Amino acid sequence: MEDSYVYKGLRKKLVDELSSKNIFSKEILDAIMKVPRHLFIAKGFEQLAYKDKAMPIEAGQTISQPYTVAFQTQMLNIKQGDKVLEIGTGSGYQTAILVEMGAKVFSIERQKELFNSTFLLLNNLNYHPQLFYGDGYLGLPTYSPFDKIIITAGAPFIPEPLKKQLNIGGRMVIPVGEKSQKMILLEKKGENNFDITEHGIFKFVPLIKGKTQ
Numbered sequence: 753m754e755d756s757y758v759y760k761g762l763r764k765k766l767v768d769e770l771s772s773k774n775i776f777s778k779e780i781l782d783a784i785m786k787v788p789r790h791l792f793i794a795k796g797f798e799q800l801a802y803k804d805k806a807m808p809i810e811a812g813q814t815i816s817q818p819y820t821v822a823f824q825t826q827m828l829n830i831k832q833g834d835k836v837l838e839i840g841t842g843s844g845y846q847t848a849i850l851v852e853m854g855a856k857v858f859s860i861e862r863q864k865e866l867f868n869s870t871f872l873l874l875n876n877l878n879y880h881p882q883l884f885y886g887d888g889y890l891g892l893p894t895y896s897p898f899d900k901i902i903i904t905a906g907a908p909f910i911p912e913p914l915k916k917q918l919n920i921g922g923r924m925v926i927p928v929g930e931k932s933q934k935m936i937l938l939e940k941k942g943e944n945n946f947d948i949t950e951h952g953i954f955k956f957v958p959l960i961k962g963k964t965q
């Protein structure tokens with residue numbers, strides 16, 4: 753797996769750009785400095801990997817814009833050892849950032865080919881999250897509760913199973929909406945007590961029910 757000083761230089765520029773856009777968490781910026789984003793995007797797009805832009809990956813999906821990854825991660829307030837559930841593994845870039853930050857990551861992807869290729873990539877890069885091929889709407893009841901839950905696709909509503917699988921005191925970050933999404937931060941205060949706040953408008957590929965064959 754290829755990294756180089758050129759890519760490292762570009763990553764540093766990206767980190768500076770994100771700090772100027774109000775990403776202040778040192779842990780997040782350090783993780784972005786470490787993860788070789790050019791290996792997570794479609795072949796031929798490597799030169800653009802460190803622009804603050806979303807990019808195509810396999811199966812008609814996208815790798816989220818670095819700012820969006822950083823923003824969602826910052827809202828999660830990740831602590832070393834946090835048990836984190838991610839819905840929408842996609843390229844695995846967000847997954848790798850969370851692993852770099854010392855989280856214990858569980859991630860679900862509904863597209864079989866994407867699941868397979870990302871499984872190999874993360875392994876080759878020596879990242880070892882627990883990856884699942886399945887429907888993220890259902891979460892992972894057997895592994896719950898989670899300290900943090902991040903959804904990286906646009907959800908029409910907040911799935912009830914995910915609210916259940918969040919620890920009390922835990923946080924969920926989920927973009928909610930159809931064409932564009934409001935970034936919602938849900939803080940679980942009690943079994944049936946949630947604080948919900950909105951944090952700007954974003955654009956994600958849709959969260960789709962069920963999994964592919």
Ligand code: SAH
Pocket residue numbers: 813814815816839840841842843844845846847860861862863866886887888889904905957958959960961962
């Ligand atoms: N975190 C990813 C973002 C990928 S885009 C990254 O950093 O690259 C969102 C992903 O969510 C797509 O791969 C899509 O297939 C997946 N997805 C959509 N609906 C899903 C569902 N119900 N369960 C699991 N994954 C889903």
